[in-house]
Amino acid sequence: MRGTRHGVLITNGPEGTIEEDAPACAHCGHIMSVKPFCDPAAFPNGRCKICNGLICDNPTCHERCDPMEKKLERWERDAKLLESMQSG
Amino acid sequence: MAKYEVNNRLAGTQQNISTTFGATSVAVGINATTAALCRGRLVEFAFGADGAPNASDTQIVYDVSRMTAAGTATAATPLAQDTLSSACQTSAFVNYTAAPTVTAASSLKTFALNQRATQRWVAGPDDKLSWPATAASGLVFRALSPVYAAPVLFHVTFEE
Numbered sequence: 001m002r003g004t005r006h007g008v009l010i011t012n013g014p015e016g017t018i019e020e021d022a023p024a025c026a027h028c029g030h031i032m033s034v035k036p037f038c039d040p041a042a043f044p045n046g047r048c049k050i051c052n053g054l055i056c057d058n059p060t061c062h063e064r065c066d067p068m069e070k071k072l073e074r075w076e077r078d079a080k081l082l083e084s085m086q087s088g
Numbered sequence: 089m090a091k092y093e094v095n096n097r098l099a100g101t102q103q104n105i106s107t108t109f110g111a112t113s114v115a116v117g118i119n120a121t122t123a124a125l126c127r128g129r130l131v132e133f134a135f136g137a138d139g140a141p142n143a144s145d146t147q148i149v150y151d152v153s154r155m156t157a158a159g160t161a162t163a164a165t166p167l168a169q170d171t172l173s174s175a176c177q178t179s180a181f182v183n184y185t186a187a188p189t190v191t192a193a194s195s196l197k198t199f200a201l202n203q204r205a206t207q208r209w210v211a212g213p214d215d216k217l218s219w220p221a222t223a224a225s226g227l228v229f230r231a232l233s234p235v236y237a238a239p240v241l242f243h244v245t246f247e248e
Contacts, residue, residue, distance in 0.1 A: 006212040013205030024196070024215035031152075031197035031209060031217075053214075072127065072220045079222035 006040075006054070009033060026053020027061040029068055090173035091131060092166035092180075094118065095243040100162025100183035102138065102239035105231045109151065114184035115242040117155060118166075119226025120219065124177035129216035130227060132245040135199075136206030139238025146235035150199045150207070150242075154219065155228045159188035169245075178226070178248050188228055196227070203236045216247070 006023035009031070021034040026048060034040045040054050041047045048055050050065035096102060096115040103112035115135075120126060135150050161181035168176065181188075196217060199207055211217065219226045229242040 005214040007215050008210050008212070010208045010210075011201070011205060012207070013202050022209055023212065024217055026215070029196050029217045068218060072218055075220040075225070076222055079220070079225075 007031065023054045025056035025058070025061055026051055026068065027055050027066050028058060030056045030058065032056050089129075089247040090176075091169040091245060091247045092173075092176045092178070093169060093243070093245050094164050094166045094180040094182070096164075096182040096239075096241060097138075098167075098182060099164040103183050103185065104237050105148070105233055105240055106237065107232060107234055109187070109190075109230055109232055111186050112184065113230040113232055114159065114161070114187050114228050115182065115231065115240055116229040116244050117159070117161060117181045117184065117188055117226060118244060118246055119155060119158070119179055119181075119224050120221050121177070121179045122223040125221040125223065126177045126248050127218055127221045128178045128226065128246050128248045129218045130211065130244070130246050131216055132208070132210045133229060134206065134208035134243045135229065135231070136241060137203050137236060137238065138241035139236075141203050142236045144235050146203050146233060147200050148203050148231055148233040148236050148240060150201065150229075150231045150240070152196045153228055153230070154191045154194040154196070155188045155224065155226050156191055157189035157224050159184050160186035166246075176248065178246065187230075188224075190228055203233070
């Protein structure tokens with residue numbers, strides 16, 4: 001995963017420094033931890049076949065493709081609708 | 089995109105964490121505000137204990153979740169990485185004394201670390217964590233520990 005476009009998690013502790021890849025789920029944003037020398041895309045359900053993003057183990061992220069960008073648009077639309085209903 | 093930095097040493101008084109995600113568990117919160125709604129993206133965050141370690145070896149549980157309503161905290165002015173950037177439109181609050189409303193089951197990551205450990209997450213270009221441009225929506229950074237009862241430090245970098 002080194003050299004790719006995903007996040008990284010660096011832990012400094014009593015046992016030294018551990019660095020691991022930590023991509024965020026393309027559907028829910030959950031940060032995943034990936035063991036060294038493992039490719040998260042090789043895991044079962046590791047990559048969404050529709051949006052091609054890496055996805056986490058959460059079953060709801062596997063049921064359908066619901067990318068974060070679509071979620072943000074939906075949340076913003078819902079908030080505007082609620083606001084307009086409250087203002088009459 | 090302008091990048092901004094905030095941490096819970098910028099303003100207010102650091103609060104001791106407790107055994108639950110309670111009133112003083114939230115160290116930093118960043119959220120959109122009604123006056124200037126805009127989306128934000130989390131670029132990086134680092135965290136660790138900010139007090140003397142407890143004599144008993146113990147863990148601290150750190151958590152990043154989504155929030156939907158403000159709590160009671162000290163406002164902090166996010167610092168622009170680039171001094172040419174305009175003032176930050178996202179609100180930042182630190183050292184909460186009453187926790188904001190956190191969306192149930194919205195944890196983006198929970199880390200259990202030894203009290204002597206620190207951790208840092210840096211987003212890649214493809215996986216910056218976004219929050220919507222709706223009032224009081226954003227992210228909270230909080231911690232708990234069964235034994236360690238001193239402050240923690242969260243340093244957060246985001247862009248808008």
